[in-house]
Amino acid sequence: MLPQMRPQPTRRSRSVGIFVISLLLVGAAFIHHTVDLRLQAEARYRATPAHLSAPAWVPVPQPVPSTLPFPIGENSGVLWNLTNGQLLWADHPHLVEPYASTTKLMTIYLALQRLPLNRVVTISPEAAGTGGSDINMAVGQQYTVKQLLYALMLRSANDSAIALAQAISGHVSRFVTLMNRTARQLGMTGTTYQDPDGLNPGSRGTAWDLSLIAQTDMKNPLFRKIVDTKETSLPHNPIVQNLNGLLYRDPTVIGVKTGWTTEAGFNLVFAATRMVHGKPVTLLGVIMHGTGGFPPEYQDAEKILNWGYQQVSRSAPHS
Numbered sequence: 336m337l338p339q340m341r342p343q344p345t346r347r348s349r350s351v352g353i354f355v356i357s358l359l360l361v362g363a364a365f366i367h368h369t370v371d372l373r374l375q376a377e378a379r380y381r382a383t384p385a386h387l388s389a390p391a392w393v394p395v396p397q398p399v400p401s402t403l404p405f406p407i408g409e410n411s412g413v414l415w416n417l418t419n420g421q422l423l424w425a426d427h428p429h430l431v432e433p434y435a436s437t438t439k440l441m442t443i444y445l446a447l448q449r450l451p452l453n454r455v456v457t458i459s460p461e462a463a464g465t466g467g468s469d470i471n472m473a474v475g476q477q478y479t480v481k482q483l484l485y486a487l488m489l490r491s492a493n494d495s496a497i498a499l500a501q502a503i504s505g506h507v508s509r510f511v512t513l514m515n516r517t518a519r520q521l522g523m524t525g526t527t528y529q530d531p532d533g534l535n536p537g538s539r540g541t542a543w544d545l546s547l548i549a550q551t552d553m554k555n556p557l558f559r560k561i562v563d564t565k566e567t568s569l570p571h572n573p574i575v576q577n578l579n580g581l582l583y584r585d586p587t588v589i590g591v592k593t594g595w596t597t598e599a600g601f602n603l604v605f606a607a608t609r610m611v612h613g614k615p616v617t618l619l620g621v622i623m624h625g626t627g628g629f630p631p632e633y634q635d636a637e638k639i640l641n642w643g644y645q646q647v648s649r650s651a652p653h654s
Contacts, residue, residue, distance in 0.1 A: 401426045404642065408626055413620065417553065433536045434533050434540055435538075435594030435595050438532060441514050449503050489578065510531055545623070549619055580629055585637060591606050601632045616644070
């Protein structure tokens with residue numbers, strides 16, 4: 336009996352096989368990216384103190400979407416549910432870009448950790464001479480640390496950032512070293528700081544890292560109170576209004592921080608607390624390198640928040 340000859344694969348069958356293998360490789364890459372983001376989110380959740388992370392419900396694990404059902408004008412961003420630690424959205428979360436004034440989220444964190452609120456700080460020539468956003472501090476003027484914190488976050492005051500850095504470390508360069516060391520401790524592996532105010536484009540990092548320092552800041556009740564303040568009074572400045580326009584558009588918004596330079600574009604860290612099925616839920620988001628200005632960026636943040644709360648509502652059981 337003649338041996339049966341195995342039919343040779345045709346060009347069509349080989350092409351189909353290559354196509355199938357390509358689909359499998361693309362699918363595997365997508366799954367790996369999704370799993371990686373979920374693992375990072377779960378690690379952040381486990382590292383959060385119990386009094387902040389106790390979930391109102393246990394969410395069913397879902398793939399983390401990288402696209403939204405509407406266009407936005409920013410390069411990268413993330414959205415977290417702070418109530419249960421769930422990552423809701425992440426688009427290019429590890430893309431490194433200049434921070435601009437969102438750098439001040441680290442500055443206020445270190446100030447709240449290391450300085451008594453009633454300590455009086457005398458303004459130095461370096462602080463008074465700092466350009467960009469400021470509250471027109473003059474050499475020799477005195478402010479308490481608490482007053483400097485309000486100036487830092489409401490007016491994004493660069494003179495306040497320098498004054499706080501000097502109060503903590505004696506010299507700005509030593510404070511920058513402290514900023515970078517603290518960033519490593521917080522897991523902000525894509526971040527490099529060059530100054531306490533963000534004027535230097537070398538102060539840069541990722542939407543993911545900004546969300547880490549923002550989550551850490553949000554654990555402090557005084558931080559939340561400061562960034563949620565629309566107007567206050569300071570020495571030599573009887574009316575100091577918050578520059579964050581999102582606060583005036585949505586009563587559920589808590590803050591958090593705007594940032595803009597020519598190199599950075601428009602950056603925004605934002606948070607809100609709304610009731611979902613009778614339970615308060617706080618979402619925190621970051622969007623970076625917008626090109627359309629702050630009114631469009633605020634609109635993008637509102638759309639992202641509305642979408643995020645829709646996702647939370649759908650996954651949460653009714654009371």
